[in-house]
Amino acid sequence: MMRSLSLELFHVCSVDGGYTRSLRNQFPKQRNPPLPIPVLKKRKRLRFTHSSFICSATLAVMADEKKKVFDVESAASLVKELRGSFNAGKTKSYEWRIAQLKGIEKMIDEREKDIIEALHEDLSKPEHEAFVSEISMSKGACKLALKELGHWMKPEKAKTSMTTYPSSAEIVSEPLGVVLVISTWNYPLCSPRVGRIVMAAAAKHLTPVTLELGGKCPVVVDSNVNLQVAARRIIAGKWGCNNGQACIAPDYIITTKDFAPKLIDVLRHELEEFFGKNPIESEDMSRIVSVQQFKRLTRLLDEDEVSDKIIIGGQSDENQLKIAPTILVDVPEDTEIMKEEIFGPLLPILTVENLEESFDVINSKSKPLAAYLFSENKQLQKDFVNNISAGGMLINDTILHLTVSSLPFGGVGESGMGSYHGKFSFDAFSHKKAVLYRGFTGESPARYPPYTPGKLKLLKTLTSGNIVSILLALLGFSKD
Numbered sequence: 105m106m107r108s109l110s111l112e113l114f115h116v117c118s119v120d121g122g123y124t125r126s127l128r129n130q131f132p133k134q135r136n137p138p139l140p141i142p143v144l145k146k147r148k149r150l151r152f153t154h155s156s157f158i159c160s161a162t163l164a165v166m167a168d169e170k171k172k173v174f175d176v177e178s179a180a181s182l183v184k185e186l187r188g189s190f191n192a193g194k195t196k197s198y199e200w201r202i203a204q205l206k207g208i209e210k211m212i213d214e215r216e217k218d219i220i221e222a223l224h225e226d227l228s229k230p231e232h233e234a235f236v237s238e239i240s241m242s243k244g245a246c247k248l249a250l251k252e253l254g255h256w257m258k259p260e261k262a263k264t265s266m267t268t269y270p271s272s273a274e275i276v277s278e279p280l281g282v283v284l285v286i287s288t289w290n291y292p293l294c295s296p297r298v299g300r301i302v303m304a305a306a307a308k309h310l311t312p313v314t315l316e317l318g319g320k321c322p323v324v325v326d327s328n329v330n331l332q333v334a335a336r337r338i339i340a341g342k343w344g345c346n347n348g349q350a351c352i353a354p355d356y357i358i359t360t361k362d363f364a365p366k367l368i369d370v371l372r373h374e375l376e377e378f379f380g381k382n383p384i385e386s387e388d389m390s391r392i393v394s395v396q397q398f399k400r401l402t403r404l405l406d407e408d409e410v411s412d413k414i415i416i417g418g419q420s421d422e423n424q425l426k427i428a429p430t431i432l433v434d435v436p437e438d439t440e441i442m443k444e445e446i447f448g449p450l451l452p453i454l455t456v457e458n459l460e461e462s463f464d465v466i467n468s469k470s471k472p473l474a475a476y477l478f479s480e481n482k483q484l485q486k487d488f489v490n491n492i493s494a495g496g497m498l499i500n501d502t503i504l505h506l507t508v509s510s511l512p513f514g515g516v517g518e519s520g521m522g523s524y525h526g527k528f529s530f531d532a533f534s535h536k537k538a539v540l541y542r543g544f545t546g547e548s549p550a551r552y553p554p555y556t557p558g559k560l561k562l563l564k565t566l567t568s569g570n571i572v573s574i575l576l577a578l579l580g581f582s583k584d
Contacts, residue, residue: 186282196279198257202250209246212239228391233344241507248509248526256530264540266566266574271542277534280312294318296470296518314522314532317515318351318445319472319495323502324462324488326479327363334478334500335370339378341476341502343429347390348449349397352474352496352503355446358462361455368431368453372416375429383428384421391425392448398425401448404441405430413452459484463491470518471495476502495519 194200212219216239223229223238249256259274286294286302294302299315306313323338342354359367379386392398402420405411410432417430427449435442435452442452456462459479466475475494479485485499495515498505505511506525514523524532550559550566565573 183282190279190281198254201253205246205250205253209243209250212243212246227346227393228389229346230388230390232388233346233390237345244507245509245526245529249530252527253530256527259539262538266569268540268542270546271540273538273540276537276539277530278537280533280535283533299520314524315515315520316351316513316522316524317473317518317520318447319470319515319519320355320442320445321352321472321474321476321494322462322466323354323357323476324459324466324478325357325359325363325367326459326477326481326484327360327366328480329478329500331366331370332374335367335374337478337501339371339374339429342451343375343379343389343449345503347392347427348451349390349393349447350503351447352506353447354451354476354502355472356442357451357453358456358459358465359453360459361457364433364453364455368415368433371431375416379429383417384419384424384426389426389429389449392427393425395422395425397448398422398427401427401446401450404446404450407439407441409436410439410441417449460487463487466492471516473515473519474498474503474505493517495523 189195219238220231220234223234224231257277259276262273262275264271264273294315294317296317296319299317303313303315325334325338338354338357341352342348345353357367375383379389383389392401398420405414405418413432413435415431415433417428419428420426430450432441432450432452434455437443441450454465456465466472471493473495475488475492475497477485477488477497477499479488479500488499489497493516496505496511496513506513509526511525512523512528513525514520514528522532548562548566550562568574
């Protein structure tokens, strides 16, 4: 799919003080598509001007336009221009950054209807879901940054040691400078394969990267839970989150063989409550993003050892790019659906004799971006947190940890590196510069040649950490 991507660059606003342009994916127009496929056939540029800056947002709303060629020379020219802007220093001030944030906030307020309409036209995303995951979270991030930016920008005081006495120290958050943000059609994310390509390209220039990728996010379900609430929260995180096309969506469930039938019955009932008897026609569910992704998902279901494991759903309509919520039980581990990230409305359930076995199942795979546990057992919760490595975790719910700005959001291993959200976003685009201040007093001859046994003894005392010995040494006495 990546081979068919064309690229468009456009300005976005930067809060960390660097100058950022974002790389937006655009699928090419297909010949004779079976329906108005949710690709970016038309683009609508929203523009808001405030004093000396321009904040632009590009929305997908379906129109033909000639695509410009962006080659190596264009990239070099663009980077030079952006570095010139950054080096001029105008992006570093608190006032400039606040103006950017207010511009983004005002743009979202003024264009909320257009954004929601574009998301529905591109992805058939329900207005309710678009408001929660796109509008509300973006505005919330702006409000938090407007409130906290001054505090984030302040240098952090740091302790010093007797070695540098008298002195003071601080950590200064310094903008990294020109930053390239690469995002795809649903939320900012890549895949491990693409992540390796990006990281290899960045390594040639010693450019640091923050990668938020994905993975197979597990859900472990104990038998002691409120089953209806657990089922609803799993459904909300899977099919109510871009129809499973999200990096933190539940990818598979693990529960015990005895409890699985009860869980399946409640999931079946709640799915019908949410999306009706014919979910393909539900207006409360997003469609699959493209024909290519639709075919990839149906191929996963059509595999020999998979198709007979479907117990709920399985219906699909290529003309609408819709696949019904589909649940499968005990799919073999060596099938493609259990090896690759599903990224769609398919949800396998694996059964084990006891839940402790679920740890081995999860740890046999690459580290996921998120891991979920439903259980009232405090010891099991503790064991899950201590023994499962994942980008983030949530106990007794799904995906909501993403909304907590005081928690870092990011992956580990195959699911990514680095993190963001709230102050973590500010830190992700900042270099933490160490600064030590000293005056011209407090000189110690022990640091200078000619070196003598006495000077060495004094240095050892000063670096020992023994306060009494240090005070005696500074006064010219010795404990010996």
